[in-house]
Amino acid sequence: MKVVTEFAELMSRLEECRRKVDEALDKWMPREDEIPSVLHKAMRYSVFAGGKRLRPFLVLESCKVVGGDEEKALPAACAVEVLHTYTLVHDDLPSMDNDDFRRGKPTCHKVFGEGMAILCGDALQNLAFELLATKLPEQGVSAEVALKCIAALAQATGSRWLIGGQALDITEQAKGYSDRSPEKVSLIHERKTAALMQACCVIGGLIGDANEEQLNALKNFGYWLGLAFQITDDILDEIGDPEKLGKSVGKDKQQKKLTYTMVFGLEKSRQMADEAVKKAVEALSIFGNEAKMLRILAQFILERQS
Amino acid sequence: MKVVTEFAELMSRLEECRRKVDEALDKWMPREDEIPSVLHKAMRYSVFAGGKRLRPFLVLESCKVVGGDEEKALPAACAVEVLHTYTLVHDDLPSMDNDDFRRGKPTCHKVFGEGMAILCGDALQNLAFELLATKLPEQGVSAEVALKCIAALAQATGSRWLIGGQALDITEQAKGYSDRSPEKVSLIHERKTAALMQACCVIGGLIGDANEEQLNALKNFGYWLGLAFQITDDILDEIGDPEKLGKSVGKDKQQKKLTYTMVFGLEKSRQMADEAVKKAVEALSIFGNEAKMLRILAQFILERQS
Numbered sequence: 171m172k173v174v175t176e177f178a179e180l181m182s183r184l185e186e187c188r189r190k191v192d193e194a195l196d197k198w199m200p201r202e203d204e205i206p207s208v209l210h211k212a213m214r215y216s217v218f219a220g221g222k223r224l225r226p227f228l229v230l231e232s233c234k235v236v237g238g239d240e241e242k243a244l245p246a247a248c249a250v251e252v253l254h255t256y257t258l259v260h261d262d263l264p265s266m267d268n269d270d271f272r273r274g275k276p277t278c279h280k281v282f283g284e285g286m287a288i289l290c291g292d293a294l295q296n297l298a299f300e301l302l303a304t305k306l307p308e309q310g311v312s313a314e315v316a317l318k319c320i321a322a323l324a325q326a327t328g329s330r331w332l333i334g335g336q337a338l339d340i341t342e343q344a345k346g347y348s349d350r351s352p353e354k355v356s357l358i359h360e361r362k363t364a365a366l367m368q369a370c371c372v373i374g375g376l377i378g379d380a381n382e383e384q385l386n387a388l389k390n391f392g393y394w395l396g397l398a399f400q401i402t403d404d405i406l407d408e409i410g411d412p413e414k415l416g417k418s419v420g421k422d423k424q425q426k427k428l429t430y431t432m433v434f435g436l437e438k439s440r441q442m443a444d445e446a447v448k449k450a451v452e453a454l455s456i457f458g459n460e461a462k463m464l465r466i467l468a469q470f471i472l473e474r475q476s
Numbered sequence: 477m478k479v480v481t482e483f484a485e486l487m488s489r490l491e492e493c494r495r496k497v498d499e500a501l502d503k504w505m506p507r508e509d510e511i512p513s514v515l516h517k518a519m520r521y522s523v524f525a526g527g528k529r530l531r532p533f534l535v536l537e538s539c540k541v542v543g544g545d546e547e548k549a550l551p552a553a554c555a556v557e558v559l560h561t562y563t564l565v566h567d568d569l570p571s572m573d574n575d576d577f578r579r580g581k582p583t584c585h586k587v588f589g590e591g592m593a594i595l596c597g598d599a600l601q602n603l604a605f606e607l608l609a610t611k612l613p614e615q616g617v618s619a620e621v622a623l624k625c626i627a628a629l630a631q632a633t634g635s636r637w638l639i640g641g642q643a644l645d646i647t648e649q650a651k652g653y654s655d656r657s658p659e660k661v662s663l664i665h666e667r668k669t670a671a672l673m674q675a676c677c678v679i680g681g682l683i684g685d686a687n688e689e690q691l692n693a694l695k696n697f698g699y700w701l702g703l704a705f706q707i708t709d710d711i712l713d714e715i716g717d718p719e720k721l722g723k724s725v726g727k728d729k730q731q732k733k734l735t736y737t738m739v740f741g742l743e744k745s746r747q748m749a750d751e752a753v754k755k756a757v758e759a760l761s762i763f764g765n766e767a768k769m770l771r772i773l774a775q776f777i778l779e780r781q782s
Binding site for chain 1: 506510511512514515516519562566569571572589590591592594595597598599601602603605606608609610613618619620622623626627630631633634635636639640642643644646647650663
């Protein structure tokens, strides 16, 4: 019963965060009638396709956990979502994962064409940095902290981490995924998923004026949460409900992709997700009740169905 | 004779700038052996394909014109070149301009494949912002100024400007370029070329601690120089030497693209380029001899053959 109540509380906080972030995004993104209209339509189509806004939630909660004002972190929450969306738009392209559906809707290039989808992704990446550089100071964040946030996001999503993970994936795909070592799986997924989630927690902490110890705790939490999220993602691709997921399942298996379930099997993957969530929760041990939502979120990752 | 000597002086300054910027880029870009190696190879292949480094030159010279130290502006000079390179890599893609050669070498997707070229562009865009956020402070630029530089670059290259210009181009291409009005040509080219060159001058000025009047002058100079550059680019596509240009010519004409020469004719385009250069030079009237190189550059734009 306790778990059910806690999840309900989390759902309500997630929903509140989604509403707040979507409202800010609507205000801060170029309107559809601004030139060039098609590009701005594509950007809004992709951003408002109905994500859970998990990454913005991590930013806002990490800021609150260290006693910060979550209003100040709102531009950063929007920035990480916009950046996450760009990676999805580019990942879905025919020359990458070639996906036709995302969150239950036709992917960006299916609706707007391939060239426009590439530009849409480019513009969203750009917008993420613009939001950090222009809107954080407007919310009262110091230039020093805003700059640190930009550096953290750029590093986590650059060629060594997020984009690097996608590049490794492409390279391995070209080799027919012949190297199926556990190390290779970790190498890819740490980069593709964990790096950005970790950056979200760090950025929230920075804006909340976290000390070194707190920043470190948030960093570790973000890493293990990201890993748990990726492992359950792989599990859902194997056993999930396509209706609830809003995308086709079994595709990783078909393509013999390097997923946790494909390399470690379903049972071992579940254990690994369990273990990662435990470590995520342990990382929060320096915090008291203020980290309750982050702890519930980690548990929720294990139970999620979409 | 005076002009010949002046151009020789400019060439020597451009060469000095190229050497300095390439050295810094080599130091600040991920090495080829860093994971993922293929991605880092693609990034270096594209950045070191032998450009003129005109945009970095604008950053450094604009900084010097207002009495600033050009060493401080070096990270920004590298950032604008890296950003410019990403736009070329993405523009050359099959779903965009579909170009096989650039600067006399096979384009990025021809060598590394389409997916990797998309990621290469993404990573270069990212790196531009990372350089501004991490290297400017190391060179002694204040957080406030670094943040202003990031905002200026993000705005100039976002969905309303640089990327917007490319989006307009794609949209008009899909319509078979049926609207051949002068307004449409300006709308596209102000965005595709002038916006970034303008931002280069503004960023150089910001780092050199320019006052409002100086910033405004540099902004106007960058705009007119960018326009002149684009018009001569269109002229060169019509009458240029493919050997000197390192790319095929006549392609715009073949595709009935919206270029200045196609809409206004060769003679009128030459007049327009002349006019733009005049306005660029006029914008510098508040400066004395310290703006000599920028003035010569504007003249040189008219005479260039590549």
